[in-house]
Amino acid sequence: MPNLVVLGGGESGVGTAILGQKHGYEVFLSDASKIKDAYKQTLLLHNIPFEDGGHTESKILTAETVMKSPGIPDTAPIIKKLHQHKIPVISEIEFTSNHSPLQTVGITGSNGKTTTTMLTHHLLADGGLNVGIGGNIGKSYALQVAEASYSSYVLELSSFQLDGIVKYAPHIAVITNISPDHLDRYEYKYEKYIDAKFRITMNQTEEDYLIYDADDEATANWFRGNTTRARLIPFSIKQKVESGAYLKDDKSIVINIDGGSLIIHTDDISLQGKHNYKNAMAAVIIARILQIEEASIRASLKTFRGAEHRLxxxxxxxxxxxxxxxxxxxxxxxxxxxxxxxxxxxxxxxxxxxxxxxxxxxxxxxxxxxxxxxxxxxxxxxxxxxxxxxxxxxxxxxxxxxxxxxxxxxxxxxxxxxxxxxxxxxxxxxxxxxxxxxxxxxxxxxx
Known part of the structure; x- marks a missing residue:
């Protein structure tokens, strides 16, 4: 019987199945819907048993661990049965981090996370780091850890992916902002959605960083009743911050990190608009923490192209x-x-x-x-x-x-x-x- 069951035969699921097989798991993948032909061919190529169009409960309920793809809600009947049988149900992010010692940057938020993730990767890669990009974007994190040879990763993380983490802790976490979204998955309770976003920092230590929008109301409210061990670094377009980043006179962003200061004129940023200045602030803070040279950051900000379907x-x-x-x-x-x-x-x-x-x-x-x-x-x-x-x-x-x-x-x-x-x-x-x-x-x- 399988000791790793993967639910969902898309990018996340197939990548996890391949990584699990590489680490010696007996893997079985199951999808209630039809699996796309390209993913079926990949599973066949790796000799990974799978089914689609329904779940064989007798196999699934014998698993030691289940990886649930993010699109499957906790209210799905098979997930309820797994919880009843006290079988751990985790996300691809959790499973992969358990099998990879590599440092990650995790970026979440209701808006801006794709652009911030892409821009951060652009700054770090241009700056000479051997860095991959994954999570909720591009090839699955699990597949890249199984097949690629990156030294670190920048991950876009949805609330659904964060719901399934237990021990995962990014070295640098970003919460771009929080506004009501996907509330149908959180019993229409905004506070549950906010808590899901802040799971990104729950396992961080004093050696880690949490970068956040100081102008965001939901974020500020969370901090009033909760704490994190991570080092807090805010960014703002409304107020000056001593350690972090802020917009000065609508003409430049100022980044102050570890005693060093960097000033970048907004005209030198390829993405325009105040929301994009915030995305740039978060990405530049990350680049400075990871010691990317100032000249490289400036050049990369000019050459970056934004995400498709986003302005x-x-x-x-x-x-x-x-x-x-x-x-x-x-x-x-x-x-x-x-x-x-x-x-x-x-x-x-x-x-x-x-x-x-x-x-x-x-x-x-x-x-x-x-x-x-x-x-x-x-x-x-x-x-x-x-x-x-x-x-x-x-x-x-x-x-x-x-x-x-x-x-x-x-x-x-x-x-x-x-x-x-x-x-x-x-x-x-x-x-x-x-x-x-x-x-x-x-x-x-x-x-």
Whole structure:
């Protein structure tokens, strides 16, 4: 019988299965859905037994350890049975860290974690470190530890991945910010989601670092009732901080770490907008802790390109800038997007609502948005929220319809922004699919 069962046959699951096999585990992988052909071929190549389309409980319930892929909720029947049988259920991050002594940087947060993770990796790799990137981005952490030869890793960590850790402790942890998201996985209790994010620091020691947004309300509230042993390093765009990073006169970021000071002009950062200055602050703090040279940091900040589907400038068509921010699946993300707009904006919004409070962006919508295109099956909540604020609101049932409608409203020198504030699953396979369809629709305008 298997002593390691892997639940989920995607990137995380297949990587864990390969790592487990390498360390001598008898592995069995099970997926309630159909496993993609590419992953099936990988499992067959490694002679790893698997099943899809259902779970064989008799095998699963004999496991010594179960690795649960992050997409599987704790409320799934098989997970409940595993808990009843007191079988440990952990995440890929926990399993991999148990089999790797390598130092990690762990980055979590409701928004900005992908950009911060990519930028951090860019700074460290350009600075000469043999560093991998994984977690919630790219190839699985487990697969890279099994097959690659990196000396350290930068990991993007979701709350779901952090839910499944027991002993994992990053040497450097970052919490970019916290705002309501994925509350359906946390009994619609915001405090449980916040606690999940702060699991990133629960095993850190005095030798480790926790970098955090000093402007973030949820983070500040957590610190009022909780502590961590890690060394705290804040960053802020609103206040000066003695040890950490802050924005000075809206023109430069100042980083003070271990008695050394570094000043970087915002014009020298490839990613613009105050939210991106925060991402840059976190990444530069990490680079300084890991002793990357100042000249290298400056050069790398100029050359970095952002994540796809995150305030991605698609093209300018007849004088109108089209921006793909499909990854913005909550109101907080849209706040940052709208805040960075410098021209009148046609806003494409909508999808599967996750409990959004649109009052949080009402003033920005009044100030920035000239028209709204609703891209979703049920748009009533959006129309009710903004019907008295924005004169022109239309509905669209596809990316092509949305772009066609938006280009009617947008004039030369203005912007069309896809920043949905919602999940994508009513009309699209994923936020990536939504973003790609949007970009294709924009390209068709140029034909």
């Amino acid at each position: 991605e400038k698609v093209s300018i068509v007849r004088g109108v800038q089209y921006i793909n921010d499909s990854k913005a699946t909550n109101v907080n993300s849209v706040f940052y997007a709208l805040d960075s707009m410098t021209t009148p904006t046609v806003w494409i919004v909508g999808g599967v609502d996750k409990g959004n409070d649109y009052n949080e962006i009402m003033e920005l919508v009044k100030e920035k948005v000239k028209a709204i295109v609703c891209l979703g099956v049920d748009n009533k909540k959006i129309i009710d929220a903004f019907g008295s604020v924005v004169d022109r609101i239309v509905e669209a049932g596809s990316a092509i319809d949305a772009v066609d409608s938006a280009q009617i409203f947008a004039e030369e020198g203005e912007t069309v922004l896809l920043s949905p504030a919602c999940a994508s699953f009513d009309l699209f396979k994923s936020y990536e699919d939504r973003g790609k369809q949007f970009k294709e629709a924009v390209r068709k305008l140029q034909e």
